[in-house]
Amino acid sequence: MSFWDAMAREPSLMQTFYGAMSGDSKLVARVLVSDCCKELFRGVGSLVDVGGGTGTMAAAIARAYPDINCTVFELPQVVPDSQDQEAFFLGGNMFQENIPHGDALLLKWVLHNWDDDNCVKILKKCRGRNEKSGKVILIDMVVGYNQTKGGGDFSQVQLCSDLLMMCLLNGKERTETELNNLLMAAGFSGYKIVRAIGPRSIIEAYP
Numbered sequence: 001m002s003f004w005d006a007m008a009r010e011p012s013l014m015q016t017f018y019g020a021m022s023g024d025s026k027l028v029a030r031v032l033v034s035d036c037c038k039e040l041f042r043g044v045g046s047l048v049d050v051g052g053g054t055g056t057m058a059a060a061i062a063r064a065y066p067d068i069n070c071t072v073f074e075l076p077q078v079v080p081d082s083q084d085q086e087a088f089f090l091g092g093n094m095f096q097e098n099i100p101h102g103d104a105l106l107l108k109w110v111l112h113n114w115d116d117d118n119c120v121k122i123l124k125k126c127r128g129r130n131e132k133s134g135k136v137i138l139i140d141m142v143v144g145y146n147q148t149k150g151g152g153d154f155s156q157v158q159l160c161s162d163l164l165m166m167c168l169l170n171g172k173e174r175t176e177t178e179l180n181n182l183l184m185a186a187g188f189s190g191y192k193i194v195r196a197i198g199p200r201s202i203i204e205a206y207p
């Protein structure tokens with residue numbers, strides 16, 4: 001049974017986990033929708049937050065950019081019973097179903113949950129959905145990046161998170177080289193690290 005299915009059997013655990021994800025998204029959204037990142041959203045009319053949890057990030061983007069149509073694509077057990085006003089929810093499994101099309105697909109704190117093979121599968125599916133135009137926005141740790149760019153030393157946080165991901169999910173935190181390898185294996189033409197947010201980074205990847 002997957003970590004996600006096991007959690008779905010424990011309502012209190014689900015509430016705690018997705019509440020924590022939502023709290024984190026509130027923090028990160030403050031940076032993502034601030035002036036420093038506005039280039040990310042230029043020309044974007046639709047955005048899909050893949051594995052977007054309870055929709056906190058998508059709602060923050062929709063509030064800041066009312067012209068962007070925001071969708072949250074999540075496991076059915078996470079989709080709320082009634083639709084949110086700010087973002088549309090769609091239930092599905094990103095490995096099995098088609099990820100909805102979007103000018104921008106967002107993967108925040110998703111890739112670090114998976115091993116390399118599964119990451120390439122996820123990235124290929126995302127690339128397939130916006131190959132002609134658009135991009136994929138990743139928010140994840142890039143191990144070592146922040147130290148070299150003067151953003152503070154987050155190496156211990158990054159290594160602790162790496163251990164946690166390995167133990168819980170067979171996932172990992174990745175260096176820039178490892179991230180580049182995944183993107184190239186999934187057929188992306190390039191990427192740019194837009195900026196760091198503490199131990200994590202915002203990365204724009206181009207199909």
Ligand SMILES: C[S@@+](CC[C@H](N)C(=O)[O-])C[C@H]1O[C@@H](n2cnc3c(N)ncnc32)[C@H](O)[C@@H]1O
Pocket residue numbers: 004021022024025050051052053054073074075078092093094095107108109110113
């Ligand atoms: C670490 S959480 C991040 C949630 C959200 N992006 C955030 O940062 O707050 C990973 C998310 O991936 C979702 N997820 C896991 N497996 C999935 C799948 N097969 N298809 C779609 N979503 C999935 C989980 O339900 C969870 O919300």
